[in-house]
Amino acid sequence: MKIAVICAMQEEIAPFRINSDITGREVMGKTVIEHAVREGRELLLVESGIGKVNAAVATTLVADRHRPDLIINTGSVGAFDATLKVGDVVIPTSYIYGDVDATCFGYAWGQMPQMPPSYEIDAAWLERLRVIAQEEQGNLPYRLDFGLALTLDSFMSEGERVQGILEKLPDTKVSDMEGLAIVEVGQRYEIPVIAVKSVSDIAGHGAESADSFDENVELAGRHAVHFTEFLLRSLSSEVATAEPQA
Template sequence: MKIAIIVPMEIEAEYYRNNFHSGKKEMFGSTVFEHFSVNENDVYIGLSGIGKVQAAMNLASLLACQKIDQVFLTGSAGSMDPSVHKEDVILVNSFAYHDAHNTNAGDYVEGQVPGQPARFMLDSAQRADFAKYLVDNGVEFHEGLVVTGDSFISSQKQKEKIKHDFPDALGVEMEGAAFAQVARQFDVPFVALRAISDNGDESAEEDFDVFVKRVGAKAATLISDYIEKMK
């Protein structure tokens, strides 16, 4: 099986290198992917960069060249719900764009890009298997909607606007919906695990710097362990 693990930031990618060894590097498009053999699976670990365009471009470059069987996204997010706290993890079941406003352009809902679904649902058998792994190993996690946009959310005003449009959103970040859109176009199962680094308010910038390393390591440890145990 060929598995891709995508992370937005170098600080998040380094934790996978601590778990997987003896890899080689391959260039796909403008992105270097490190290629490892883990439990007889081919694992490609790539750094997408930050934001929707970087995310879509770099995942598409890989999927256009390799027949990938499953894509994992990991990394950090800001909390959008009082029940979701720093260092919690969200197993995403859907993504939407919080900065797509097309309701005046036709029969679209908030967050929907014309020609695309209102929400990108993550409901594959692979995701269900990963959820079972989390449950079986006693890992507490949230399940729900995470919203994506090209801005780092760091004020209560920004947060309240998003929450008004997406009252069920649990988290906010800058790449996930773009990854989900590309994975859908290529018909590749997509599993996303986001760990909370901040509350998406005025404390976000300070909290992000403190917690991003910690939550990046947490998410990487879970996915690395899962892949090492895959049959």
Template sequence: MKHDISAGSVAQRRSIRAALGSMTATLLMLASLATFAPASAETGARHGSRTAILCAYEPEWQALLPSLTDRQDATYAGVTFVLGRIEGTPVVLIESGISQVNAAIATQTAIDHYNLDGIIVMGISGGVDPDLHVGDVVVPTQWREYLDSVFAREQNGQYTLPSYFAVPQTEHFGMIFPQPVRIQKPMGGTDLHTWFPADARLLDAARKVSADVTLENCTADRKCLPSKPRVIVGGNGISGPAFVDNAAFREFTRRAFQAEAVDMEAAAVAHTSYMNKVPFLSIRSLSDLAGGNAGSNEMEAFQSLASRNALAVLRALLVQLRSER
């Protein structure tokens, strides 16, 4: 009997040791996961939600940074994220680098590491609408990637799309036939998307401040614009991997897309934000006319002024959004 009890006790002790060992392994694994969790996730939890402000180009960045207080830096995927406040609003600033790919990577990385309540692209662009002028600020309702396109073959003096591509929704520019973007659906198949929308609430806030923002008219070296800049909320923006400085292509984009402005990043941010269900807006000030002016491109002369005008609208927007909370 004594022997049976001892055997039972040994078996019980072994069972307890096994259970404790399993629990210890689990606890160690959880501790390991906590140790190696991205610091950014902890940062997001500590600081709550933030508004991401994305620039692509150094003059935009230099205009933006002086508005920031309480600066803290972090780097993920080779991109520097600068945390702080602008007009009392918690923000994370991102200098993505020029190009749609850079902008998309920076946007997704920010979404993955921070609790974002919105993403705003701020900076300069080329003007497409002939009624707009250098220094004006445009806040488009939607954005499109204009070089998601087919470069068609020429046959008998005509360019023709292969039969398996979408029927053209716009006119083409020579061999370039713009196409919708194909987006994978969670359960398989694809959806076709032509335009990616700006967030309605952000657009409404932009409209509320548009008439009261003071925009600059002259550069630091006293080169002044012929007309007073203004803020236009609405219309279409387009993005692509090319810097546009060609009058014929500018005219095509106005006819085909009714575009107000053309840049190299905003549509990629809009696309990424759409996929992640994060509110998006883009504030673009015209530094040049994308080839539409009579002389040489004016971007170098007016890029700093245009950057500051975009910043003025951004700051007014953040104040308005803060008042609505």
């Protein structure tokens, strides 16, 4: 199975580079695609750049050039759910755009015209992640949760705006600036996309949110990678079990 891991920032992709052998590198504008071997598994490590457009371009390039069987988006998120803390990990079960409003045309809030109201993560992959979460519960130095994620072009530090979104979408767990773009492109190419995100800041706390992001983005990156590695190992185990014995 060919797997691409997409992160927005160097701080988020860096934990994957540790203990990986980089065998090749492609640079196209903001997109960096590294061919890596990690624990015997080949991976495409992709640094996309920040924001929806950069994420969509990077995902399109990876899909066109390499046709991965699975895309994993990892990195940092801001927490909308007041019970989440910095370092906690959230697995998005669905994505909605948090800065789209075409309700005057009869669309749901957050729905891009002529597009779905939400983007659901593949049910089979979600179930696999739930099983891993249950099996590894005692090995996780953070809380793990599942739920709705938003993607926006804004860093969500403004409390009034966060509250306004929660009034419309009260089940929102977290927000990022790339995830839904990656999911949407993946669906166009019929490539499943899953996301593993870790909280770097609590949304709606002004300058405190920004300071928290700066201080904790590397921690968030490490925690997101930590849980992702459980999935990668489970996939490697399946491959090893399926190989014929000499």
